[in-house]
Amino acid sequence: MIEGVVVQPLRQIADERGKVMHMLREDSPLFSRFGEVYFSVVNPGAVKAWKRHKLMTQHLTVPSGSVRFVIHDDRPDSPTQGHTDIIEIGDEDNYCLLKIPPMLWYGFKGVAAIPSLIANCADMAHSPEECERAEMLDNCIPYSWGA
Amino acid sequence: MIEGVVVQPLRQIADERGKVMHMLREDSPLFSRFGEVYFSVVNPGAVKAWKRHKLMTQHLTVPSGSVRFVIHDDRPDSPTQGHTDIIEIGDEDNYCLLKIPPMLWYGFKGVAAIPSLIANCADMAHSPEECERAEMLDNCIPYSWGA
Numbered sequence: 001m002i003e004g005v006v007v008q009p010l011r012q013i014a015d016e017r018g019k020v021m022h023m024l025r026e027d028s029p030l031f032s033r034f035g036e037v038y039f040s041v042v043n044p045g046a047v048k049a050w051k052r053h054k055l056m057t058q059h060l061t062v063p064s065g066s067v068r069f070v071i072h073d074d075r076p077d078s079p080t081q082g083h084t085d086i087i088e089i090g091d092e093d094n095y096c097l098l099k100i101p102p103m104l105w106y107g108f109k110g111v112a113a114i115p116s117l118i119a120n121c122a123d124m125a126h127s128p129e130e131c132e133r134a135e136m137l138d139n140c141i142p143y144s145w146g147a
Numbered sequence: 148m149i150e151g152v153v154v155q156p157l158r159q160i161a162d163e164r165g166k167v168m169h170m171l172r173e174d175s176p177l178f179s180r181f182g183e184v185y186f187s188v189v190n191p192g193a194v195k196a197w198k199r200h201k202l203m204t205q206h207l208t209v210p211s212g213s214v215r216f217v218i219h220d221d222r223p224d225s226p227t228q229g230h231t232d233i234i235e236i237g238d239e240d241n242y243c244l245l246k247i248p249p250m251l252w253y254g255f256k257g258v259a260a261i262p263s264l265i266a267n268c269a270d271m272a273h274s275p276e277e278c279e280r281a282e283m284l285d286n287c288i289p290y291s292w293g294a
Contacts, residue, residue: 016190016193017189017190017193017194017195018187018188018189018190018193018195018257018262019187019188020185020186020187020188021185021186021187021188022185023183023184023185023186024183024184025182025183025272025273026181026182026183026272027272033181034173034180034181035172035173036170036171036172036173037170037171037184037266037268038167038168038169038170039167039168039170039210039266040165040166040167040168041165041166041167041168041210042164042165043163043164043165046163046164046165047164048164048165063186063188063211063264063266064210064211064264110165115165117210117211117264119184119186119210119266121184121268125172125173125174126172
């Protein structure tokens with residue numbers, strides 16, 4: 001796993017009326033501070049890539065649907081420089097919290113038959129100034145999103 | 148509207164790949180502190196009622212599906228004591244943040260054809276000690292959830 005990336009299994013407590021799905025508490029060792037909570041919906045087969053935050057740490061989960069996250073480390077001082085991690089998170093299989101620290105490239109793809117919902121509880125509010133983008137076909141990142 | 152309850156319209160920014168859905172930022176006048184973010188799924192037609200938090204302020208939204216929230220004020224010192232508010236929130240119609248302060252009775256019902264997802268960004272982590280429950284048919288609360 002890329003240095004600084006954490007995947008933590010999360011609990012779901014179900015009954016006949018529905019379920020409760022954990023995400024993040026202030027007493028979690030993964031929590032530092034609250035900046036913003038928001039959602040991204042990604043349609044079946046759609047890709048959002050690549051992005052990199054200079055400052056923001058993201059805490060992501062997928063409470064509905066299923067999403068493939070791809071993370072690439074090109075930080076020159078990282079022990080995992082050059083590594084690429086792929087992780088799929090969803091409400092039915094592998095319901096997890098994914099922590100992505102700043103300065104890592106990442107992208108994601110909806111891999112459920114329905115639109116998938118990603119929740120992000122970030123340590124700072126969204127700011128376009130600290131967010132970088134690269135083309136989906138950028139040759140510097142060794143992952144192909146397919147057709 | 149019941150004293151202390153706030154309903155704030157939220158933005159959704161859509162493109163062909165999906166959308167981004169706002170929820171809550173640290174610079175919002177509605178935000179005080181972060182305690183926990185978690186989800187409740189409520190199946191079509193299912194009811195979860197009644198609950199009351201002694202201390203927790205909830206910030207709720209519905210990023211998938213549609214939910215009817217019913218809130219009842221029996222606080223003896225409230226200017227809206229005796230009032231009952233009904234509000235429906237969903238991802239397609241009336242995407243809003245709903246702030247429910249402590250000491251109000253509330254319940255909710257899934258009113259979409261699919262399971263609905265409620266997100267709660269609360270000012271304290273969940274604790275069973277500060278949460279009270281009453282029967283769905285409690286006669287002290289003048290609202291019938293139907294069959």
